[in-house]
Amino acid sequence: MSDTCRATRLENGLRIVTEPVADVASATVGIWVENGSCHETERLNGISHFIEHLVFKGTHDRTAFQVVEEIERLGGSINAFTSKEHTCYHARALGEHCHTVLDVLGDIFLNSTFLAEDIEVEREVIVQEILDVEDSPEEFVHDYFLQSYWPGHPLGWNVTGTVDSVANIKRDDVLDYVNDRYRPDRVVVAAAGNLDHDAFVDACRERFLGMTGSYEPPVTDMPDFNPGLFVTPRDLEQVHIVLGLPGVSVVDERRDVAEVLFSALGGGMSSRLFQRVREEKGLVYSIYSFQSPFQHIGYSGVYAATVRDHAEEVMELITKDIASIAAHGITSEELERTKAQLIGSIPLALESTEARMFRIARNQMEFGRHISLDEITEAISSVTNDDIQALAEELFAFERLAVALVGDADDDLLTLPAN
Numbered sequence: 001m002s003d004t005c006r007a008t009r010l011e012n013g014l015r016i017v018t019e020p021v022a023d024v025a026s027a028t029v030g031i032w033v034e035n036g037s038c039h040e041t042e043r044l045n046g047i048s049h050f051i052e053h054l055v056f057k058g059t060h061d062r063t064a065f066q067v068v069e070e071i072e073r074l075g076g077s078i079n080a081f082t083s084k085e086h087t088c089y090h091a092r093a094l095g096e097h098c099h100t101v102l103d104v105l106g107d108i109f110l111n112s113t114f115l116a117e118d119i120e121v122e123r124e125v126i127v128q129e130i131l132d133v134e135d136s137p138e139e140f141v142h143d144y145f146l147q148s149y150w151p152g153h154p155l156g157w158n159v160t161g162t163v164d165s166v167a168n169i170k171r172d173d174v175l176d177y178v179n180d181r182y183r184p185d186r187v188v189v190a191a192a193g194n195l196d197h198d199a200f201v202d203a204c205r206e207r208f209l210g211m212t213g214s215y216e217p218p219v220t221d222m223p224d225f226n227p228g229l230f231v232t233p234r235d236l237e238q239v240h241i242v243l244g245l246p247g248v249s250v251v252d253e254r255r256d257v258a259e260v261l262f263s264a265l266g267g268g269m270s271s272r273l274f275q276r277v278r279e280e281k282g283l284v285y286s287i288y289s290f291q292s293p294f295q296h297i298g299y300s301g302v303y304a305a306t307v308r309d310h311a312e313e314v315m316e317l318i319t320k321d322i323a324s325i326a327a328h329g330i331t332s333e334e335l336e337r338t339k340a341q342l343i344g345s346i347p348l349a350l351e352s353t354e355a356r357m358f359r360i361a362r363n364q365m366e367f368g369r370h371i372s373l374d375e376i377t378e379a380i381s382s383v384t385n386d387d388i389q390a391l392a393e394e395l396f397a398f399e400r401l402a403v404a405l406v407g408d409a410d411d412d413l414l415t416l417p418a419n
Contacts, residue, residue, distance in 0.1 A: 004368040006197045012211055013185035016089050019192040019356050027098040027193030028353040030090035031109050032361050034186045037161075038084045038154040038294070039217050045154075046161015047169050047177055049087070052124060054398045055089065056080070058119035064118075066301070070104050076103070082159050084367070085294060092354055095194025099203050100192075106207040109182070114174050123166060130160050131398045137240045137406050138305065140232075143244040145404035146299070148230040149224035149374065155294060184211040190361035193353035193362040222297050225400045229416055243318055244393050246333055246401050247291045247298030250366050251409040256379040258291055258300070259388045264330050264338040265321065266302055272334070273302065273345035277317050282401075283310045293365065300395060308408040312415075319398070319417045326396040329389030337345040343377050 007017045036048050058064045071078040076093030078101075089109055091101045118138060133139045143158050150156030160166075189204050248258045266273035266289030278284050284306045291300040302322075306314050330338075350356050350373075363371050398417050405413065 001060050002382075006203045007364060007370065008197075010184070010205055012209055013183075013214065014204070014208050014211060015188045015364055017188060017190045017197070017370075018200055019108055020197060021193050021356065021362060024193050024353060025094055026092055027095040027101070027191060027195045028090060028092040028352045028357040029098065029101045029105055029189070030088050030357050030361055031105050032086055032088045032188040032190065032365065033182055034188075034365055035087055035181045035217075036083050036085040037157055037159045038220075039049055039181070040154060040157070041398060042054070042154075042157070043165065043168055043179070045157045045165040046174055047173060048087055048127070049160050050122070050166065050169055051178060052080045052082045052089070052209050053122045053126060054114055054118060055108040056111040057115065057122065058110070058113055059107045060113060061111065062107060063064050067104060067108055071101065074100065076101065078255050084159060084198065085095050088358075088361070090357065092193075098191065098193075098195045098200065100298060102189075102200070102203055103249055110207070110211070112178075114171060114178075118172065119169075119171055121211065123169070124159060126162055126166050129156075130166070133158075133160070133355065134217060137234060137236060137238075138303070139162055141240040141242050141404055141406040142303070144230065144232055144406060145244055145301070145402065147242055148228075148275050148404055149226050149299065149402045151226055153223035154220065155223055155297070178331065181215055182211075183213045183215040184208065185214045186359050188364050190357050190364070192356035207300045225299075225402070227264075227400050227402050228410065229414060230402065230404045231407060231409050231411050231413070232404075232406045234407045237307065239308055239310050239405050239407040239409040239413065240303075240305045240360035241310050241311065242301055242370050242404045243315070244299055244404070245322075245397070246400055248293055248391075248395075249296050250293040251295065252293070252298070254387070254391055255260045255293065256376070257383050257391050258293075259342060259386050260335070260338050260380065260383045261325070261330075261391055261404075262289045262291050262300060262322035264334050267338070268341065270337065270341070272321050272330075276321065277304065277314060281313070281317065282354060283314050286313075290294055305407075308413065310410070311405075311413055315403070320394075321399075322396045323417075325388070326392040327389075329385040329392065332385065335383070335385055335388070339380050339383060342380050346373060346376060 078091040080089045287304040
């Protein structure tokens with residue numbers, strides 16, 4: 001990957017970061033605001049995601065149809081997402097249309113009308129989205145786990161909110177929230193692909209320099225880990241299992257060690273858990289490890305789905321491998337294979353301008369600088385088995401283990417391992 005990334009900060013504090021890429025036709029533009037569900041109150045849980053939906057309902061100059069039609073008639077696409085810590089509005093089109101994309105995104109970001117009738121329609125859409133997740137046990141079990149592991153903390157709340165909290169959100173709440181939170185010092189405009197940095201900065205200055213003010217989110221305590229077994233019985237053929245433990249934050253210096261650790265444990269078809277639990281034992285179809293890092297904290301774990309009669313054995317196999325890595329690390333063969341896999345996957349993942357845009361924006365928000373592919377490669381290459389074992393020993397402590405079950409399960413199905 002070429003290191004052509006450049007960053008500019010406007011006079012009002014808004015950050016612009018681009019990565020011009022030669023020999024590609026497309027450009028992807030994203031407007032990011034450092035605000036997500038972890039910045040909400042319990043009464044307004046889900047409002048960040050609600051606003052993400054509402055900006056597409058129209059502006060003073062464009063109807064909802066015109067917003068999407070103006071991008072799609074160029075052969076492009078437009079979308080958005082909300083996470084625990086960010087909201088992003090993004091679109092992709094041919095590079096020659098980059099400024100049109102920026103104009104449309106800037107319009108919905110700055111000039112949405114938030115009409116009362118649109119709010120009521122979209123409220124029902126979001127309720128259906130919440131119910132869709134509740135009907136999908138593989139998705140629901142992750143939300144259920146985090147609500148149980150970090151109970152009562154904003155990081156444990158659903159990004160979409162709940163049916164009750166979404167019902168509480170009024171137009172004045174939306175207007176106040178946007179006015180408070182959508183401030184230039186919380187915004188990153190990122191673009192990657194067939195574009196020119198200086199021309200893009202000029203276009204951003206024209207559209208966003210009028211933004212004023214600042215916002216500093218209140219400091220909140222970190223969530224306490226709540227170990228235990230949490231069960232939601234459902235009339236399903238399988239039991240969906242999330243086994244969770246602490247993790248690292250996005251800025252933890254051991255983040256590359258964690259990447260190698262969780263990839264070796266359950267990050268692909270050659271990983272320990274996939275080979276042992278699926279290929280050798282045939283007990284599952286789906287099993288993987290994961291880590292969810294946030295700015296100041298993180299959690300990690302393993303997901304698996306199996307029939308009730310196999311749940312205890314699956315649990316034992318997972319915890320046995322976790323304990324083994326905490327005690328001994330991984331084999332030299334696993335270490336070298338996993339590092340090679342990760343290093344090879346990075347440029348493959350960055351073949352799209354959308355992925356590049358996501359990466360440079362996150363680097364700007366999380367680290368305040370560009371992180372080159374060479375730097376990442378060097379960091380992964382330098383991970384040792386001692387690093388793996390030390391981090392696993394810290395994270396894989398069974399006194400902080402929580403397990404969430406959804407499906408054909410009850411409180412007596414599993415016995416949690418002693419530390």
